[in-house]
Amino acid sequence: MTIPGASVPTAIVLKGYPRLSETFIAQEILELQTRGLDFTLVSLRHPTDKATHPVHGRIRAAVNYLPEYLYQEPLRVLRAWWKVRRLPGYGAVFRLWLKDLRRDPTPNRGRRFGQAMVLAAELDPHYRHIYAHFLHTPSSVARYAALMxxxxxxxxAHAKDIWLSPEWEKREKLEDAAWAVTCTRYGHAHLDGLVPGKTRLVYHGLDLSSFASPVREPSERDGSGDPVRLLSVGRAVPKKGFDRLLEAMARLPEGLAWHWTHIGGGKELGALKEQAGRLGISGHVTWRGAAAQSAVIEACREADLFVLPSRVAEDGDRDGLPNVLMEAQSQRLCCLATEVSAIPELIEDGVTGALVPPDDGTALTSALEGLIRDPVRRARLAAAGEERVRGRFDHRTAIATLADLLGLGPAEAESGTDAAA
Structure with missing residues (x-):
């Protein structure tokens, strides 16, 4: 379904803005801005990251921060309620919220309704459409406010929001929404099975102008002298599998020269550091913490092998298609990952990278050792990976479907192969 109009004035609702871990969202917003979308930004949370990416500085729209916790701005919430209670849609939404609350009796559910009232009361009538990033909390706020x-x-929809949301909620939201998009075939198959025909596939893609092809000679490091440089980028959370990676690296043969660098924050970072110490490999590891995109690109250019051992966490959380894999491949860096979610949509084992089964420590150690010892194979996989990313995941082509849904129509000059093909 395409919303009529040359450009539909749109409020984009985000869980938090700006966030280092969500550059793919910022890049999408910037591309929509470039194409002429009339929009404003709404965030449910204030930023917590100390740094931002350059892409955030190029986004011109102002941000309206809703009350992160209702008790922090009670008068604002009360004023919003006083205004929206007279709206024709308020009663139906209040009953809908009570129905949702009975099925999900959590404080978060109450907070969503309060934020939705503030959004409904404060959003300029000029903005006729609300577009939410993530199908869980932001979509609840967007849905309640839109219906009011x-x-x-x-x-x-992206990853965690798909796999950790109850099916009743996903189904009802999709039925109410004008349309939905998701960034992987894996996620699309699931959502389309719930409400057929409502969800479209839109890969994020990369702004390849920000990821110039590196001028670099293939590394000849083979673990016999100068350590092979391993790199991982991602939050220290269970679905990333970094604990399994530490175990796999600890099993590498003595005398094999390697060094692993991790970039990212996350709640389990301290536990991972302690684990590296217990395994006796702390001397082989550098923890760099969260970093801006420019630092990640530079790290990719200095590395020999990118490793992301994603898995399905015990609570069902999992990656979609991690942008860091596309970023690494754009820098002609060989990638070793796992056969989880949509990762095989990007990496073809033995062709554009290497894949192992998730949580298979023996296979991960074997793959690590083989790639560490074989710089020629690393170079071949790296070159093929870069070619695939640059040919299939250019953000300008990937975003064409979303731009059309928002009433922008096709860009004046599209190039490259359809990323959703």
């Missing part, structure tokens, strides 16, 4: 005010709304 008679606006249309839509959602972009």
């Amino acid at each position: 005010t008679g606006r249309s709304w839509s959602a972009s």
Whole structure:
């Protein structure tokens, strides 16, 4: 379903903005800005990252921060309620919220309704559509606010929000939404099975102008002298599998020269550091913490092998298609990952990278050792990976479907192969 109009004035609802871990969202927003979308930004949370990416500085829209916790701005919430209680859609939404609350009796559910009232009360009538990133909390706020005010709304689904949301909630949101998009075939198959025909596949893609092909000679490091440089980028959370990676690296043969660098924050970072110490490999590891995109690109250019051992966490959380893999491949860096979610949509084992089964420590150690010892194979996989990313995951082509859904129509000059093909 395409919303009519040359450019539909749109409020984009985000869980937090700006966030270092969500550059793919910022890049999408920037591309929509470039194409002429009339929009404003709404965030449910204030930023917690100390740094931002350059892409955030190029986004011109102002940000309206909703009350992160309702008790922090009680008068604002009360004023919003006083205003929206007279709206024709308020009663139906209140009953809908009570129905949701009975099935999900959590404080977060109450907070969503309060934030939705503030959004409905404060959003300029000029913005006729609400587009939420993530199908869980942001979509709840967008849905309640849109139904109160008679606006249309839509959602972009990614990873955790798909796999950790109950099916009743996903189904009902998709039924209410004008449309939805998701960034992987894996996620699309699931959502389309719930409400057929409502969800479109839109890969994020990369702004390849920001990821110039590196001028670098293939590394000849083979673990016999100068350590082979391993790199991982990602939050220290269970679904990333970094604990399994530490175990796998600890099993590498003595005398094999390697060094692993981890970039990213996360709640389990301290535990991972302690684990590296217990395994006796702390001397082989550098922890760099969260870093801006420019630092990640530079790290990719200095590395020999990118490793991301993603897995399905015990609570069902999992990656979609991690942008860091595309970023690494754009820098002609060989990638070793796992056969989880949509990763095989990007990496073809033995052709554009290497894949092992998730949580298979023996296979991960074997793959690590083989790639450490074989710089020629690393170079071949790296070159093929870069070619695939640059040919299939250019963000300008990937975003064409979303731009059309928002009433922008096709860009004046599209190039490259359809990333959703």
